[in-house]
Amino acid sequence: MTKNELINAITSLKIDLKYLKKELQFRLDGNDIDGITEKHKNDKHKYAQLSGVFQASVMMDNDTFRRSIKSIEKMEECLKS
Numbered sequence: 001m002t003k004n005e006l007i008n009a010i011t012s013l014k015i016d017l018k019y020l021k022k023e024l025q026f027r028l029d030g031n032d033i034d035g036i037t038e039k040h041k042n043d044k045h046k047y048a049q050l051s052g053v054f055q056a057s058v059m060m061d062n063d064t065f066r067r068s069i070k071s072i073e074k075m076e077e078c079l080k081s
Helices: 003-030 033-039 046-080
Strands: none
Touching (some): 003 046, 033 046
16 A cells, blocks of 8 residues: 555545544434423323334434444455555
């Protein structure tokens, strides 16, 4: 690997990590359990609504984790080259 290729690989990895971090931070900020519970505390069907909200949240988190794992695996492959 030439110096230029190494610099390009490191720059690419930095960008990938930056966006991965932003995506994970977005999901972390969106997981406001207390806020969700407070929002639905007086609803007639609060348990059904909370269940749906939490299910959607978990599904989005799982998707984020899958994308994150895929990004990390891509970075690992890039480092092996």
